[in-house]
Amino acid sequence: HNDQPAAARSGGPGPAPADAAVSAGADVGRAAPPPPNERRTVVLNLPLDVQAQPAPDGVPDPVPPVPQPDPVRPGRRAVAELAALLRAAERPVFVAGRGARSAGPVLRELGERTGALLATSAVANGLFHGEEFDLGISGGFSSPTTADLVRGADLVVGWGCTLNMWTMRHGTLIGDGARVVQVDVEDAALGANRPIDLGVLGDVAETASALLEELGEPVRGYRSPEVAGRIARQGRWADVETPDLSTATAIDPRVLSRELDRRLPAERVVAIDSGNFMGYPSAYLSVPDERGFCFTQAFQSVGLGLATAIGAALAQPGRLPVLGTGDGGLLMAAAELETVVRLGLPLVVVVYDDAAYGAEVHHFGPSGADTSTVTFPDTDLAAVARGYGFNGAVVRTVADLDALDEWLAGPRSGPFLIDAKIADDGGSWWLAEAFKGH
Structure with missing residues (x-):
């Protein structure tokens, strides 16, 4: 038996149980944070026996409206x-x-x-x-x-x-x-x-x-x-001249990001996973407003990007959803590629593929740590995605992005994954900033 309320409290959210189908609406209402300006997450606990109960007839709206607090006026x-x-x-x-x-x-x-x-x-x-x-x-x-x-x-x-x-x-x-x-x-x-x-x-x-x-x-x-x-x-990184680290088999992540910003429609919603790569899509891919950027970095958890992008795509169907992720994060969440296809989302997944958990390699490698457990064999992630029903392309040069242009110009009948084999950046600039003092 797991003490789920205790687990919820340890991470910050408040637990709230639902005891029966007939009272589920009231239970949800009670779960809303009572103080007028308290902002916190609530975990609603639905036991299996409650989930299996039919909702009785005549029950009012299952979730009562949560009253909005009056804005706090400054002194x-x-x-x-x-x-x-x-x-x-x-x-x-x-x-x-x-x-x-x-x-x-x-x-x-x-x-x-x-x-x-x-x-x-x-x-x-x-x-x-x-x-x-x-x-x-x-x-x-x-x-x-x-x-x-x-x-x-x-x-x-x-x-x-x-x-x-x-x-x-x-x-x-x-x-x-x-x-x-x-x-x-x-x-x-x-x-x-x-x-x-x-x-x-x-x-x-x-x-x-x-x-x-x-x-x-x-x-x-x-x-x-x-x-x-x-x-x-x-003012933007896209306008800053940087040396091109590209080789015949790997593309500089800055060059890749500039090209993506130029080619992708301006009406976009960009979701970001966590990892060494994350500064590139964050800094280079412009967004039309504050609703165009989903940055979910709680605890710097790797692998949350794909689920975030699915939610963003469903919430804003009028915009092209774009995910920036690393190969490690994508592999953690690969099962959700099937969800993207099943829901028919025109999602563009950009994988900054360095065949590693790059943050660990660049932060711990120079001190002599064994990085064999955080480096991977070179994998054709576009082929993996095609197995789920994606369109996809391996990108090693700017010319390889022509496949994205063709998809954008077409009916976009399925999602598209770019497996970008990126050149070694020696540890991204933002990572160096993040680890200062650590």
């Missing part, structure tokens, strides 16, 4: 203090996180009023897509230009963003003398990862709206034609 003093910091700042930068994903329009307006450059954490990627002063992702996936501009800020404001070690590169993206502010609906999040000069307890949209009322005329801030030109020229 007047906190708004006034943040407004004063914004007026005094010459180079403000906004970093929006998961908690700001529904506040894009008002943050754009506030950025224009204050002259702030706009960046996001990885999970909010795409929130400011199309803005002239959009820096993209702040953190390990930042281009050199983005990192330099964030580091040059004299005021960093985290909007629904915890400013953790990934987003701030262990704090190195916060320049000397820069003031740091956090806006969040959870008091415990304020200053949780680094010292801050001001914590504002409040909903992001409510706080930004209050600031628009508090502030006066627009100021130039960090925005200038020179900064706009730097962002336009090299």
